Amino acid sequence: MSAATLSDTGAVHRFRFGDYARYLGAAVFVGFCLFPFYMIVSTSVKPESDIFSFPPSWVFDITFENYHSALFVFGGSGVLPFLINSIIITAASTVLAVGLGSMAAYGLTRFKVVAGDHLFFFILSTRFAPPVAFIVPLYLMMQRFGLLDTHFALVAIYTSMNLSLVVWVIRGFFEAIPIEIEEAAQIDGYSRWQIFTKVALPLVKPGLITTSILSAILAWNEFLIATVITQSSSATLPVYLSSFSGSMGLEWGPYMAVGVMGVLPIMIFTLVLQRHLVRGLTFGAVR
Amino acid sequence: MAHVELKSVTKTYPNGAVAVNDLNLEIATGEFLCVLGPSGCGKSSTLRMIAGLEEISHGQILIDGQNVVGKPARERDIAMVFENYALYPHLNVFNNVAMPLVARRTDKQEINDRVTRIAEMLDITEHLEKRPGKLSGGQRQRVSLARAMIRRPAMFLMDEPLGHLEEYLRIELRREIRALHESTGGTTCYITHDQQEAAAVSDRIAVMSAGELQQVGTMHDLINKPVNRFVAEFVGETPISILEDVSFADGRLTIGDYAIGLNEQAAAACAATPPATVGIRPADFVLGDADATGLSAVAESVQPMGETAIVLCKTACGPATVLLDQVDLPSEGESVRLAVDPDNLHLFGPDGLNIMYQGS
Structure with missing residues (x-):
């Protein structure tokens, strides 16, 4: 320069x-x-x-x-099964959290929900307690349901953890859409569901992308719950990584190689999505 | 094409505010009706209730004899133009215009044909690939009009469509909207607070105030035959003068120091109920010098407006606004006399609100 x-x-x-x-x-x-x-x-x-x-x-x-x-x-099977577990669990929980969360946010924005504001606050309050406080109850629940060491258990837990974030962020985006645009769609002949999928969702794309990235990062990096709920067949990458420190000491070389492979997918995911983050998409909608 | 009838339509909001009260209104097939009123008079609520965007608290809305209350907007066969255009920002102009057809699963080839044709009519062909954000206000409202007209609905609803546009564009688009209405033959209900606009586009005008319908008629009716003081004061480019200190005796009406002989009908009406005030349109005053017959007044300010001039006068009966040709204007501070043809008087009854008699 x-x-x-x-x-x-x-x-x-x-x-x-x-x-x-x-x-x-x-x-x-x-x-x-x-x-x-x-x-x-x-x-x-x-x-x-x-x-x-x-x-x-x-x-x-x-x-x-x-x-x-x-x-x-390493670990007998190498990193691949765990990498695949992580990808499945992260993808499923992100899609579910963003899908369900945007529907909830839309409902809270556009419909008269009884005690809607309280409900909205309650959704956020589910994130108040530190995750470690839930560990034992979560473990017992999953044990009773027979869901220990399953993909489903982690997908369900991560989805519920990410939901509050998605609902909070996306609601702000929905509120910014001028109501007339949706009314025009109503008159043009769209049903409520079509208005949601074809008009509202495309307009909150930046919010969907932002929350997808944040949800995916949380699910990808989460270790505490994963290590308690999953042991082997559904273990995610962080759990696998922790297994390196064993009685025979740490093998730094392969350990770091796993680390790099663990960072790459989420990095690529973030970079790809971020390119679609068009700012001010709703600009020029009205007036 | 549709015939629309509103029967004692009432809209009450949850907080108790009454937006529209017992409204009865009929829009004939193919008619262009304007709803005119100040902001907050309930005209937008009325339109939104016809559209099905707002629930109705009481009454009926009949489109072609069918009660549509409770029907969703998309089943009412209407199209709407919004003040802020309400275009879909994520779609290009072509897809914006095509939306009503796409939503109704029209054949692709037909969508293409119709969008092309309507785009030519409204002169937006060159913008079809652009997104609304790249267009000017006038172009956006053209796109919005195209979207409304693409489907040939039974009824067009327009909510202050020209409100955000500049003056010259408004005049141009007024003409286009009127021409489009005539070419499609659809029934149109148009909301505005601008009386010039209302007069320019509509067949009839419905004046609303505080949630109630005041009067329906042509601009000529509203100016010459207002039914009450609100319409008399609200309609008319230069405001009407309402003069007090009015009395009636022996067939003569006295306004301050000015006595006018009334015709038989007027005298009979005044004998039955004495008028409280009298309204006189600015152009109906005849200005004379200090020793002529008339209400004595002092010209306080003279505002030339090109071909005409407005003279604001002070009289013992209240302020008077006089519209004069740009000749023989009084100078400011000069004493004058204001006379009026008895046929041009609008006499208000004892409550001072409702017209009791006015000349033809």
């Missing part, structure tokens, strides 16, 4: 000491945030001999040995 740049007003803006300080501060902060990620990625492709060298070796031979053992060797 050059030392002088055009500001919004078109005037030449000279970089002053304060600007440099700000950029330096930002750079330090970004480095601080990204350094652990760098360590994960670099360790995953280091030969075992380089992993513990001190000072850390910045130049090393890149190897995919660790990925091979993570995929096929």
